[in-house]
Amino acid sequence: xxxxxxxxxxxxxxxxxxxxxxxxxxxxxxxxxxxxxxxxxxxxxxxxxxxxxxxxxxxxxxxxxxxxxxxxxxxxxxxxxxxxxxxxxxxxxxxxxxxxxxxxxxxxxxxxxxxxxxxxxxxxxxxxxxxxxxxxxxxxxxxxxxxxxx
Numbered sequence: 001x002x003x004x005x006x007x008x009x010x011x012x013x014x015x016x017x018x019x020x021x022x023x024x025x026x027x028x029x030x031x032x033x034x035x036x037x038x039x040x041x042x043x044x045x046x047x048x049x050x051x052x053x054x055x056x057x058x059x060x061x062x063x064x065x066x067x068x069x070x071x072x073x074x075x076x077x078x079x080x081x082x083x084x085x086x087x088x089x090x091x092x093x094x095x096x097x098x099x100x101x102x103x104x105x106x107x108x109x110x111x112x113x114x115x116x117x118x119x120x121x122x123x124x125x126x127x128x129x130x131x132x133x134x135x136x137x138x139x140x141x142x143x144x145x146x147x148x149x150x
Contacts, residue, residue, distance in 0.1 A: 001013070001015075001019065001022075002022075002023070002026070002091060003097060003125040003126055003127070004124070004125060005101065005104060005121050005122060005124070005125040005127075006121050007089075008082075008087075008089060008090060009082075009089070009090045009091075009092065009104055010026075010028070010089065010090070010091045010092075010125075011091070011092050011093065011094075011097040011100040011101050011104070011125060011127070012091060012092075012093040012097050012100075013093065013094070013095060013096050013097050014035065014043055014044065014093060014094070014095055015031075015044070015049060015091075015093050016044050017044065017048060017049070017052045020049060020052040020053050020055075020056050020058065021052075021056060023056075023058065023091045024056040024057070024058055026089060026091075027088065027089050028058055028088065028089045028090065028091045029058060029059060029085050029086070029088025029089060029090070030058065030059040030060070030061065030081060030084065030085040030088060030090045030091070031049065031053050031058055031059070031060045031061075031090075031091050031092075031093070032060075032061055032062075032063060032078070032081055032090060032091070032092040032093070032100065033046045033049060033050075033060070033061070033062040033063070033064070033092075033093060033094075034063055034064065034065045034092055034093065034094040034099050034100045034103055035064060035065075035093065035094045035095055035099075036064040036065070036066050037064070039095065040095070043095075046062050050062075059084065059085065061077070061081045061084075063077045063078055063081065063103070065094065065099040065100075065102075065103055070102065070103060070106055070132070070135070074103060075103070075106050075107050075110055075139075078103050078104065078106075078107040079107050079110070079111065082107065092104060097125075097127065098127060101122050101125065101127040101129070102127075102129060102131075102132050104122075105118045105119075105122055105129045105132065105136055106132065106135060106136065106139060109135070109136040109137075109139035109140040109143065110139040110140075110142070110143055111143060112140065112143035112144065112147060113140070114140065115133070115136045115137055115140050118136055118140075119133075119136075
């Protein structure tokens with residue numbers, strides 16, 4: 001159920017309470033919920049996942065992403081969450097795992113990861129970042145410009 005994007009991050013469709021223990025068994029130190037509350041009636045509430053994570057000693061953060069798209073604030077929040085996790089594995093989830101993967105991709109592009117590497121890692125997990133390819137290229141380009149100014 002959890003799809004490995006790289007050595008640090010896994011993504012998943014909607015998780016259930018029992019999945020929190022499975023994540024803990026894999027050493028996950030942070031669960032990121034990218035799903036807005038009440039997106040569908042069959043969705044496990046974020047507060048239930050947060051409580052299960054707390055019980056398991058796993059940090060939890062909600063960074064909801066709607067179908068309206070992505071914002072710099074969401075990228076900032078994802079970057080901060082990943083930094084907070086340190087070296088611990090991270091599990092991000094949404095309805096299908098796609099929004100979690102795309103937000104990870106934008107965050108990595110802004111941090112300077114090469115677009116081709118981002119696309120390859122996402123593809124290994126079964127996700128396609130092509131729909132946001134132009135944004136990835138723009139953020140990676142801005143990161144490169146910042147690096148050359150340093």
